[in-house]
Amino acid sequence: MALVHTILTLLCDHPASGYDISKQFEESVACYWKASQQQIYRELGKMEGKGWVAFELVPQAGKPDKKIYAITETGHQELLRWYQEPTEPTPIREDLLVKVLGGAYLPNPILIQELQRRRQTHLEQMLRYQEREAQYQSNPHPSLQDRYRYLTLRRGIRYEQDWIHWCDEVLVLLKQPDGGVQGYNALGG
Amino acid sequence: MALVHTILTLLCDHPASGYDISKQFEESVACYWKASQQQIYRELGKMEGKGWVAFELVPQAGKPDKKIYAITETGHQELLRWYQEPTEPTPIREDLLVKVLGGAYLPNPILIQELQRRRQTHLEQMLRYQEREAQYQSNPHPSLQDRYRYLTLRRGIRYEQDWIHWCDEVLVLLKQPDGGVQGYNALGG
């Protein structure tokens, strides 16, 4: 499971609390790894048990104590081991495609609406990513870490663009009265 | 969870055994929904409990009896209900991107090798999909179901192409001695 290894990779850059890591997931990792705060806290606990990370308690005024985690030597070893393992593509599970598969059994306007909504979602996500891209490109001397992070951002941008293009392709066919894909037969009424 | 609804959608076309459904997943659904045989059997059991499918036992010589499942009226209702629910994009979890993120901490040749391997994997998958595309296009009168299935295939083809393009983009940068992304510092040795 790569969640552990994603966390370890982030900790290579600098020590961080579970909360910090969760923030990093939201703002830059989300385009290729999604994890909830709960998951991150749970994994950090397990990783600490294995000696891959160690934490320092930082007392805070008013708030619960911070646990600042750092990667250990054992953690580095585990990470390097994992980096050298071959990686397989992640199996995909995409609800929208199931709806397209069932296109013959659902009202056409609903499918079109769904595709338009999705196109919009991906467009917005792409614009957010492109802002980050512009930010990166405005920095004349990005760090090595930033340069690699940028490559993952490129993946995110392409992914969103690709969805938009596919949605457009399908919408053209669905809206075509002839020759395209038509013929919804209402089920059970 | 869309596994149930994917199975229901497949059963709309014609009744099938768990084994048949599993085959269909492998040969045409895999590009957007991956499920193991065990999962399919388990879900069919639960779906039967809810009255969404019903099976007929077909005795076989030598082999275990086949359970031929068909979608029920209740199943159709459930499917239509689900079709009308809005769909959110699936969160992505992609190991390879985690490795790219950690590019500064892993030996460059390993990362390059992984990317080349992945490019190859996606190329092969794309070629398989394109065969199916050619097959579809050679049929002058595809069924409505086939036409929708083709739209999902288009998603698969685009997805693979997009991966190939990204791999190429990244490989160019990684192989560039200057100006690109270099500078692996060996960890712990």
Add this chain to the structure above:
DNA sequence: ACCATATACTCAACTTATTGAGTATGTCAA
């Protein structure tokens, strides 16, 4: 004063997915 949002972490129940074994047999090729 009140509400939303942010910080920072914990616990528990639940669903979903993975892995591996087990039961039984038929076909095809080396």
Add this chain to the structure above:
DNA sequence: TTGACATACTCAATAAGTTGAGTATATGGT
């Protein structure tokens, strides 16, 4: 004849992910 692969299904353990609540306080806006 041995082994690989296909048919056809079941059971069980574990891993991973989701959902929701709970503890505590600070800040900023209406």
